[in-house]
Amino acid sequence: MLTKYNQPLSVFISLLFSLFYSNQLLADALFTVKNSQKEQVIQLDATLEAINKATLSAQTSGRIVKINFDSNDYVNEGEVLLEITNKEQGAKLAASEADILRAKVAYKEARLTYERYKKLFPKGAISQGDLDQAEAAAKSNQQQIKAAEANLIQAKESLNYTIVRAPFSGVVTERHVEVGETINPGEPLFSGLSLDNLRAVTAIPQRYLMALRENPEFTITLSDGSQLFSDQITLFSYADQQTHTFKVRIDLPNNDKLLLPGMWVKVAFINGTRQTITIPTSAVLTNNELTAVYRDVKGKAVLTQIRLGKTQNGYIEVLAGLQDGDKISLDAYKTRQTLEFK
Numbered sequence: 001m002l003t004k005y006n007q008p009l010s011v012f013i014s015l016l017f018s019l020f021y022s023n024q025l026l027a028d029a030l031f032t033v034k035n036s037q038k039e040q041v042i043q044l045d046a047t048l049e050a051i052n053k054a055t056l057s058a059q060t061s062g063r064i065v066k067i068n069f070d071s072n073d074y075v076n077e078g079e080v081l082l083e084i085t086n087k088e089q090g091a092k093l094a095a096s097e098a099d100i101l102r103a104k105v106a107y108k109e110a111r112l113t114y115e116r117y118k119k120l121f122p123k124g125a126i127s128q129g130d131l132d133q134a135e136a137a138a139k140s141n142q143q144q145i146k147a148a149e150a151n152l153i154q155a156k157e158s159l160n161y162t163i164v165r166a167p168f169s170g171v172v173t174e175r176h177v178e179v180g181e182t183i184n185p186g187e188p189l190f191s192g193l194s195l196d197n198l199r200a201v202t203a204i205p206q207r208y209l210m211a212l213r214e215n216p217e218f219t220i221t222l223s224d225g226s227q228l229f230s231d232q233i234t235l236f237s238y239a240d241q242q243t244h245t246f247k248v249r250i251d252l253p254n255n256d257k258l259l260l261p262g263m264w265v266k267v268a269f270i271n272g273t274r275q276t277i278t279i280p281t282s283a284v285l286t287n288n289e290l291t292a293v294y295r296d297v298k299g300k301a302v303l304t305q306i307r308l309g310k311t312q313n314g315y316i317e318v319l320a321g322l323q324d325g326d327k328i329s330l331d332a333y334k335t336r337q338t339l340e341f342k
Contacts, residue, residue: 107141
């Protein structure tokens with residue numbers, strides 16, 4: 001009899017527990033919309049370029065006798081790019097060396113004469129004019145040595161200019177000459193760039209100028225989705241006359257990514273903060289062109305259309321359709337199934 005009377009009580013307790021558990025699930029299935037401060041990110045297109053790039057020009061005249069590299073070839077720093085005939089430069093070097101020897105001999109002779117005149121002058125064997133002339137000759141010949149040494153340095157440099165070497169390691173982008181051509185000083189020979197140090201170049205509208213000055217840091221997003229961060233930037237102090245934008249150069253940090261000049265990347269910087277609403281992506285219902293959520297209105301699920309922004313880490317930004325304090329279903333598709341079965 002005791003079991004018989006206790007049975008309705010146990011059923012009541014089980015029903016009460018089930019009702020409490022269902023209400024708890026209902027409460028857990030709702031998401032409360034809240035306004036939050038979010039950093040406003042400005043994203044721009046940028047192009048990679050080499051920091052070190054140059055066009056080598058001839059520094060002496062002559063005929064090209066050998067070219068060792070062509071366009072798109074990789075060269076190491078110090079490697080010989082081309083060779084120029086050096087007979088004329090070699091002859092000037094030999095003449096400069098002979099001039100130095102001649103000047104040194106003349107100075108030695110003039111110096112000995114001056115020293116000899118200094119000893120004879122007190123005895124009255126020579127005049128003051130002869131002594132002054134000997135001193136001037138010695139000084140003049142000493143200056144001739146310095147002039148000859150300067151000419152020797154110039155001749156050596158001119159001879160060295162017949163061997164053109166790479167100023168840094170990199171890729172030849174253009175070859176401007178052919179074997180057999182006669183060149184003169186100033187004519188371009190090779191153009192090249194280094195792949196070691198790169199930077200991203202973009203242009204920002206003038207309305208973002210102050211924000212970038214206050215927070216000069218960029219996030220660089222590569223084509224594979226990976227990101228680099230850099231605060232080494234050069235912001236130009238003048239605007240483009242036609243677009244009224246300011247050029248920005250962003251030095252890339254050392255990395256192991258395959259980056260080449262001319263590639264496109266995305267760069268972004270922070271332009272202050274703004275109020276925004278973000279909700280879980282599971283709360284969004286998409287049906288053809290309709291994007292909506294189930295909003296709780298006095299206990300009823302009301303389908304409410306919304307306009308969305310960017311998605312990040314499982315949450316999506318709501319641009320319009322919801323306001324602070326709204327409660328929405330956390331699982332929109334589950335809510336729809338529940339409503340369809342009723």
